[in-house]
Amino acid sequence: MATKPRFKKLRKRLKAVSATAAVLALAVSGCSTSGDSATTGMVGTSITGAVDLFDATAAHTVSLVWDEADYNAMIASYESGSDKAWISADMTIDGTLINNVGVRLKGNSTLRSLGGDSSGAGAGAPGGADGTMPTDLPTDMANMGGGKGRPGGTPPEGFDGTLPTDRPTDMAQMGGGAPAGGMGGMGDSSSISFDDPASLPLLIRFDKYVDGTEYEGLTQLALRPGSPVINEALALSITAATDQPTQRYAYTTYSVNGSDTQTRLLLENPDESYGESIDDGNSVVFKADAESSFTYQGDDLATYKDQFKQLNKEDTQDATPIVAFLKWLDAADDATFDAELANYVDVDSFAKYAATQNLLANSDDMAGPGQNYYLSYDLTSKKISVISWDLNLALSGNATASPDTSLSMGGGGKGAAGTGKGGNSLKTRFLASTSFKKLYDAAYQELYTKVFSDGTATSLLSTITDSVPVSDDLTQDEIAAKAKTLNTFLTQRGEALEKALAN
Structure with a gap:
């Protein structure tokens, strides 16, 4: 039977646990962690909950119970090598107990604030882990190692070499997204801690x-990390309201091993059945890994297997169409790109995707450092579409960005496989092409009318706010304050886009 310690005090990390011991502990952790009667445990069990998990009108509760030794081993594994190891837990959803589910840490840039050998604390953002830029930057170019003006030269006429003193102090002011905890009602991922297991983002x-x-x-x-992340819920709802594929979600109160409750967002993680739901089962869906490279790397499909994980139809389909497209993209000059892209990509769908990410001020989409997207290949049209994923930076960055502003946090160009530095040649070239500008502008205008002019965003915000539950760690006043902040962002965003689209 699992112990149920209350994590009221800081967890004392078992630094003495070696990496080998951690692996051994995880290897034997497939047993049940609760003595309660099981709802499942038989092979092939399909469980129906007491209420629909994604019913926004219902109050949801979720709890996990795991063995603390297993948890410590999981954390030791991440701290020693950034491995996201699995442990067993018992999960109760709205009163229904499911024994022996798998649980592991989930995320990339979010977890980097916690350290780990291959990531380092704060590696996910320039400056500090919270997105704050250094305050001790040089005030003149001479202090930047190149002499006054340019290396070995003189400054341009009229320039004395002094840099502006009103440089942005955070990423939100730089035209990209805000760091976790920024505007838009987002929770603060810097508040996650191994000492507070209930705060961690998990895959179940x-x-x-x-x-x-x-x-x-x-x-x-x-x-999902953070609380109450109303911005992410709203971005998901806006995506659905504009007839684009997205993921279902629910708000819930949540606890671990009897801890105080937190308010968290629970999101469907795309799996085989999700892939089969796209285009009525007529598409093959691939998940882009955070360390993937959107480049042609030869014809061997094995090279791409971990970079683009196939969700469905593995018995009959593979990544050949994706590789063929990357090969074409790698060789295509600008004229060929403009003339032939529509043979490979659903350009209407892609224009809508790209416009949506800008409208939502999302700085971490398919071109961001997290490379957050899915690819869908339609078996009938033989064309590729992009599905959005991980919208926790949406509606939290630069509210005044124009439709032509690049919001991606990563650099462009062709990185080597596994660099995970962001940038995406398809999106960059599509937005730079004059041939597709009319298509993009039309998609943007349609989205703006639906989301802002017709009041969809504010209406959805009101509905979502009403569904956010209070918990031990979140009061009704705090929910109202987050919603007010996000409403202010929507007002600023709508006004900025109205002005930009009128020009």
């Missing part, structure tokens, strides 16, 4: 240890 797999187990047709759920 119902079938990790018991094959065939599903909960309401789902095999996976993502527990």
Whole structure:
């Protein structure tokens, strides 16, 4: 039977646990962690909850119980090598107990604030881990190592070499997204801590240890970081309201091993059934890894297997169409790109995707450092579309960015496989092409009318705010304050876009 310590005090990390011991502990952690009667445990169990998990009108509760030794081993594994190891837990959703589910840490830039050998604290953002820029930057070019003006030369006429003193102090002022905890009602991922297990972002797999187990047709759920992250919920709802594929979500109160409750966003994590839901089962869906490279790397499909994980139809389809497109993209000059892109990509859908990411001020889309996107290949049209994912930086960055402003945090160009530095040649070249500008502008105008002029965004915000539950760590006043902040952002964004689109 699992112990149920209350994490009221800081967890004392088991620094003495070696990496080998951590691996051994995880290897034997597939047992149940609760003595309560099990709802599942048999191979192929399909579980129906007491209420629909994604019913926004229902109050949801979620709790996890795991063995603390397993948890410590999982954390030791991440701290020693940034490995996201699995442990077993018992999960209760709205009163329904599911024994022996798989749980692991989830995220990339979010987790970097916690350290880990391959990432380093704060590696996800320039400046500090919270997105704040250094305050001790040089005030003149001579102090930047190149002499006054340019290296070995004189400054331009009329320039004395002094740099502006009103440089931006945070990423939100730089035209990209705000760091976690910025505007838009976003939770603060810098508040996550291994000493507070309930604060961590997690991936939950119902079938990790018991094959065939599903909960309401789902095999996976993502527990998102931060609270209450109203901006992410609103971005998901806006995407759905504009007839684009997205992911379902629910707000819930949440606890670990009897801890105080927190308010968290629970999101469906795309799996095989999700892939089959796209285009009525007529598409093959691929998840881009955070360390993937959107470049042609030869014809060997094995090279791309981990970079673009296939969700569905693995028995009959593979990544050949994706590789063929990357090969064409790598060789195409600008004229060829303009003339032939529509043979490979659903350009209407892509224009809408790109316009949506800008309208939402999302700085971490397919071109961001997290490379957050899915690719969908339609077996009938033989064309590729892009599906958005991980919108926790949406509606939290530069509210005044124009439709032509680049909001991506990563650099462009062709990185080597596995660099994970962001940038995406398809998006960069599409937005730079005059041939596709009319298509992009038309998609943007349609989105603006629907989301802002017709009041969809503010209406959705009101509905979402009403669905956010209070918890031990979140009061009604705090929810109202977050919603007010996001409403201010929407007003600023709408006004800025109205002015930009009128020109």
